Amino acid sequence: MDYENITKIYNGYAHLYDFLFSAFFHPRQKAAIADLELPPGSKVLDVGVGTGLTLPLYPNHCEVTGIDISTDMLRQAKKKVDKLKLTHVELMEMDACDIEFNDNTFDYVIATHIITVVPEPFKVIDEMKRVAKPDGKLVIVNHFTSSNPVIARMENFCDPLFRKVGWRTDMSYEEMVETSNLEVYKTDQVTRMDLWKIVHANNNNKVTATNV
Numbered sequence: 001m002d003y004e005n006i007t008k009i010y011n012g013y014a015h016l017y018d019f020l021f022s023a024f025f026h027p028r029q030k031a032a033i034a035d036l037e038l039p040p041g042s043k044v045l046d047v048g049v050g051t052g053l054t055l056p057l058y059p060n061h062c063e064v065t066g067i068d069i070s071t072d073m074l075r076q077a078k079k080k081v082d083k084l085k086l087t088h089v090e091l092m093e094m095d096a097c098d099i100e101f102n103d104n105t106f107d108y109v110i111a112t113h114i115i116t117v118v119p120e121p122f123k124v125i126d127e128m129k130r131v132a133k134p135d136g137k138l139v140i141v142n143h144f145t146s147s148n149p150v151i152a153r154m155e156n157f158c159d160p161l162f163r164k165v166g167w168r169t170d171m172s173y174e175e176m177v178e179t180s181n182l183e184v185y186k187t188d189q190v191t192r193m194d195l196w197k198i199v200h201a202n203n204n205n206k207v208t209a210t211n212v
């Protein structure tokens, strides 16, 4: 998957995204954000904010910035911001592989359902670490290949189909943590069988294997 394709795919179904995915994605986003108990004044970056499903979940005592590469996904997010008067939220079109913020800017950097969408996932995690403050927290909500070999085979089989709708299914949790040197302090799942994980990590500012 390349950038042009990804942008085309998400621009293509931005208007249908909430209808297709909201019920499925929202419980994890809700659990992940509630768990942070975001303190007043927190600076939050939502990477690949999409149509802004997460935006109503952030308390209005935070300063939230949502970035995404798709103009049409952001347009849907902007509708939510306006309708719900989310004056604490700012949206910007930006590439998650090249985040246009200074180092050590955010207290929390959150990426839901994007790490296996981008062609360079470890670059995105490096960027998340860079813009997070040294004592900041990173949250990644994502599908990871099942440790059950039968399910993993099915996921592998379906991978070409999933790529057509904008994500891959061949990344394991272990690969992500090891390659990106993540200092995970907690993982969560909304159900025991869920193939998606909520990963909470401390920003240790260690570079990933891709940058060594």
Ligand SMILES: C[S@@+](CC[C@H](N)C(=O)[O-])C[C@H]1O[C@@H](n2cnc3c(N)ncnc32)[C@H](O)[C@@H]1O
Residues within 6 Å of the ligand: 006, 007, 010, 025, 047, 048, 049, 050, 051, 052, 053, 054, 067, 068, 069, 070, 073, 094, 095, 096, 097, 111, 112, 113, 114, 117, 118
């Ligand atoms: C599956 S959607 C997830 C959206 C939202 N985070 C959610 O959980 O509902 C993936 C999003 O990542 C965005 N995206 C893909 N590549 C990106 C990049 N390089 N930089 C920023 N956003 C990107 C897409 O435009 C899309 O909005």
